[in-house]
Amino acid sequence: MPKPGEHKTVQARILAYAEAIGWTFVSREEAERRRGFDPVVPTADRAKNRSLFFDDLLDAKVREFNPRYAEAAGALLGQFRHLHANIFGNREFVEHLRNRGKFFDHEERRERDLILIDYDDPERQPKARRNVYEVTEEWAFHNGHYGTREDVVFLINGIPVLVIECKNAGKDEAIALGVDQIRRYHRETPELFVSQQLFTATDAIGFSYGVTWNTVRRNIFNWKDEEVGKLESKVMSFCAIGQVLAFLKDYIVFAEKDEELNKYILRQHQTGAVEATVSRALDSRRSRGLVWHTQGSGKTFTMIKAAERLFRAPEADKPTVLLMIDRNELEDQMLKNLAALGLGNLEHAGSITRLNKLLRDDYRGIIVTMIHKFRDMPANINTRSNIYVLIDEAHRTTGGDLGNFLMAGLPNASYIGFTGTPVDKTAYGRGTFKTFGCEDDKGYLHKYSIADSIGDGTTLPLYYSLAESELLVPHETLDKEFLSLAEAEGVADIAELNKILERAVNLKNFLKGTDRIQKVAQFVARHYRENVEPLGYKAFLVGVDREACALYKHALDQFLPAEYSEVVYTGNNNDSALLKEFHLDPKRERQIRKSFGKLDQQPKILIVTEKLLTGFDAPVLYALYLDKPMRDHTLLQAIARVNRPFENEQAEMVKPHGFVLDFVGIFEKLEKALAFDSEEINAIIKDLKLLKVLFKNKMEQQAPEYLALIERNFDDKDVDALIEHFRDPQRRKAFFKEFKEIEMLYEIISPDAFLRPFIEDYGTLAAIYNVVRKAYTRRIQVDRDFQKKTRELVQKHVGTGYIQPVIDVIEINENTARYIAENKGGDGNKIINLVKSIEKKAEEESDDPYLIAMAQRAQAVQESFEDRQTSTADALDTLLREVEANEARKREQAEKGFDGLTYFVYRTLLDAGITNAEEVSRKVKHAFVEFPNWRKSENALRELRKKVTFAVYANSDDLERVTALVDQLFTLLEKADRI
Structure with missing residues (x-):
């Protein structure tokens, strides 16, 4: 029995579920008519240069929503067609979708917002809805070079916004193949993705989603629904009209990273936190909340979106939103990302005086500042209640006097704290809960734990290993001068940590001993070369202070090329000659950071002590060589640098986890070093020995079945x-x-x-x-x-001859059948070799449509063989008959003096009952000779198709059959380009 195809198992079900939640189904034929397809023109031509919108509907909606827009949709569509078919054009289109495009009102002589979508729509009664929600299938487009046919497309007011690629669950790596197709669509027909904003790939079991123009694996996520694994519930939740509108309006973000524009989608934990934050801030009864999202889970974008939502909320009544951060580099990035949202009311309070003035003058808008700007702020500087303060790293930024100044200065404000580390069991932790979580039973408003993050693939597991015992700090010294100190418990930032370490004289002397520095550097060099570099990744070496970093650089250069490593720390004017040797100007430091994030660029190792241990995001960073005593929040933030997922499609690299090699001995006393709940500790980091146990178990339990x-x-x-x-x-x-x-x-x-x-x-x-x-x-x-x-x-x-080659490429000729019969080996192997050999032949002679079609038939035979729908003997017999038919074809082709293309056209026309097939096929060949650049030139392709169609139609009065024949020919030739 044949297996069900993609359409039957997935595509038709998605369409049915979409209809059930309010989308109107539009048949493929109706959709093509509304896009201006001409039914008497061949299929590929019909798809070429046709509209990517339902023009009439879009025109009607633009007129309805914008009665003063005199140009109407004609001018608008012309404007859309001139947008660049890249991420920049897509960003412009998002602005239009968010009703931020502009038009000039000639009557009132001013600019107005151009409304394309009514975002209040879902809250109205169904009969009062203004938007039109439609879904269709087989959305075809051809740009003159490539053709694409998307499985399912969702449209709002005639604008395609979401595409779903369907795959059969029986295929190996079905969803990965679906995503690969989305990537190909981007390469070949980028015009589709000017308006389309979201994509999903599903095989009826998995349901992966992402945003267009970002198909990197780490930015493609699994949609989570309460009913695990059920396609219906996933489609009905992800494709719900309100959900799609929320994605378009609020949860697609553009941001620059390393001077490159990137596009992101907020994940479910982020959107949940944004909704919870906005709801709490606007709640007149409560004014505190704690958002506890683990390091690396996108907390910055969550804060930015919450701030934007609050600023734009009508209920907030022209509020003041303070975004408070704790690091200069994050402050700069936050300002850039906020500016990209197109917010007009945005201020940077770069000084205490500036912040006081903005608050005293009752500024309405978003203010970006740092917590220490609140020092000595007057009490009651602004007593409004619609002031919303969003505080980053709340576990440490509001401790002591700074928090008191802040809350005394803005006594009626709402305060939402954001933290990326588990709230610990010390006084600091209780303080964070007490300050922000006092109005919630669980102590937090929204939580996304380390275990949640690892489970979702947002971050990776962390594994550690201890260095050789002779390199570790003696237990008594580490305990006495660091781990047992009361003031070291709950240490919240590295500046605070450094003050504690300054007093740990014996500890620092041991870490910076000349012989030890040399041995550690040699160990790091060997480990990096043998264990990390072969995987393709990069590393941090964390020294106890700036002097240690400089010493390590000199030592490392003896064992690794000098360009492998760079030192990054903050320099001072009164530094020693050794420290000044590694001072960096801001431009050079930015370049080092950027280059470190690239696989193919130096450096491979950064030597650091304070800088880059918080907030720095480099997914290629795999290993952290820890030679600085750290604990609690500082330790967790440092090791979280290596937990970012990474994928490289070209090199087929997928980062498995992050790794920490401990030269101090911190992880020997993990419970003391990380004073968090045991559940959190177990999710944070595990001993590398566990991986050895796992490998041993798999080799002893799973491998024997295959080895036998x-x-x-x-x-x-x-x-x-x-x-x-x-x-x-x-x-x-x-x-x-x-x-x-x-x-x-x-x-x-x-x-x-x-x-x-x-x-x-x-x-x-x-x-x-x-x-x-x-x-x-x-x-x-x-x-x-x-x-x-x-x-x-x-x-x-x-x-050494350990394996016999499985693939024996056979010459496809008159001797093939005899070779197969005489060759040793089973029929299964012969089937595989025949299929591979036919494919290779088609690849070598990719201008011969007959061979391309033959390769397709051979692939179908192999699929049928693999699915046990065809016996081994029948599959082999079918393939040998294909070879015999090809030999007969070659003889007839030689007799007539045809090349591969001409013969294929002749045979196709003859089989279709076209009269004068030989004469017509020669005319078709002449047409191809006349337009040699048809693969590169849209005009040449158009003229070529015309000539081919007319040559065939002159000998047949059945236009539909002629169209199908021409489509068949060009479809095969298009596939030949991809072989």
Whole structure:
């Protein structure tokens, strides 16, 4: 029985669920008519240069919403078509969707907002709705070079805003393949994504979503719903009209990072916190709240969006919103991101005097400032109640006198604290709860824990390992001068930590001992070269103070090239000659930060002590070499630098976790160093030994099932057995997943003596994977290549004849059948080799449509074979008949003197019953000769299609059949371009 296709299993269901929640279904034919498609024109031509909107509806809505807009939709559509087909054009379109586009009112001689969407709509009665919500399928577009057909598209007032790519759950890596298609659409038909803002990919089980112009894996998320794994509930919650409007209006953000424009979508925990913050701030009965979101979960964007929502809320009645941060670099970034929102009322209070003046003068708008600007502020400087204070890093910024000045100066304001670290068990922690969480039973308004974050993939797990015992600080010294000090408990920032360490004389002397510095540097260099660099990632070395950083730089340069590392710290005029050696001007420091974030640029290691340990975000950072005593908030913030997810599509890298190598001995006393609830500690960081245990368990429990398949040291019978065993796609998928988990563990642990007993079995397991992957992988590969250390291991085995090659490329000619019959090996292996060989032939002669079509048929045979819909003997017989038919075709083609294109046209026309097929095919060939640049020129392609269509139509009165034939030809040629 044939398996259900994508449309039956997923696409049709999505359309039905969308209708159930208020979207009106528009058939493909109706949608094409409304886009101006001409039904008598070939399909690809119909899709070419047609409107990307429902023009009539958009025109009607623009007139309805903007009665003074004289130009109406004609001028508007012209304006939209001139937007750049890139992220910048998309950002402009978002402004229009948010009703911030402008038009000139000639009667009143002033600018007005151009309304495209009524955002009050969902709260009205259905009959009073002004927006039109529609959903359609098979949304086709051709830009003259490439054609795209999107599965499901949602439109508001005739504007496409959301696309869903559907995949069959039976396919390997179905959602990853769906996302890969979205990426291809961006490359080939970027015009589609000027207006489209959101995308999802689903296989009826998973439901991944993101924003257009950002298809990096770490920015694609799984939509969470109460009914886990149920497509209906996910579609009905994600595609709910109110939810889509909220995404468009509020929760898509553009921001610059490293001078590049990026687009983001706020995730569910962020939008939940924004809604909770706004609700609490506008609540007349309560005025405090604590948002506890773990480090790396997007807290800055959450604060920015909450501030914007409060500023724009009518109920707030022209409020003052204070955004209070604790770091200069974050202050600058916050101002840039707020400015990008198009807010007119935005002020930077860069001094105490400026802040006092703004508050005294009753300024209405958003003020960005730092907590220390409240020092000595007069009491009751502003007593309004619609002042909303959003405080970053609230666990430390409002401690002591600063908090007292702030709350005395603004006695009736609402205060929402944001913290990225768990609230600890010390007085500091209780103070944070008492200050901000006093009006909530649980002590917080909204929580997104470390465990939540790791579970969602927002951040990665952290693992640590201890350095050699001789390098660790003696227990008595560490305990006496640091861990047992009462003033060190709950230490909230690094400046405070540094004051404590200044008094730890013996501790610092030990850490900066000349011999020890040399040994640690050598250890770091070796570990980085052997364990981190092969994975492709970068590292921090954290010294106890600035002098230690300078000493480490000199020592590291003896073991690594000088360009591998840079020192980043704040310089002072009265510094020693050693410290001045590494002073950086702001421009150079910015360049180092930017280069460090790039995989292919130096430096690979940053040596730091205070700077960059809070707020710095570099996903390529994997390892942190810790040589500075830290605890509580400071420790958590430092190690959180390495917990950011990272993916590189080209290098097929997916960062597994963050890693900390402890040279101090802090993690030997983890419960004391992190004075948080035990549940939080367990989620924060785990001993690397656990990964060794996991690797050992997998090699002893999962691997034997696969290793038992190899009985004859990978001879041809073993290969045949592997191909037959993994013929089932689900069995294959399970093995690929298991191996990838084992491989990543090996990459992280290696080199290590612990691995010695497992090397032979692991090499065999990798070889099995190599055979199965080569046999069954498709053209689109999803994270299936070997990692570096495993690749070296496998190459070593292959070099000694460890594995017989699974792919034997066969020449496709008159001798193929005889070669197959005489060749040793099972029929399963022969099927795989025949399919691969036919594909290779089509790739080499990509201008021959017959071979392209033959390769497609061969792929279908393999799919049927894998799904056990076709027996092994029948599949092999079908493929051999294809080869025989191709030989007959070549003989007839030679007799007639045709090339591949001309013969394919001739055979197609003949099979379709077109008269004078030979003469017509020659005319078609001449048309292709006349327009050699048809693949690159839109005009040439248009003229070529016309000539081909007319040449065929002259010998047939059935326009529909002619159109289908021409479509078939150009579809195959388009696929040839992608082979």
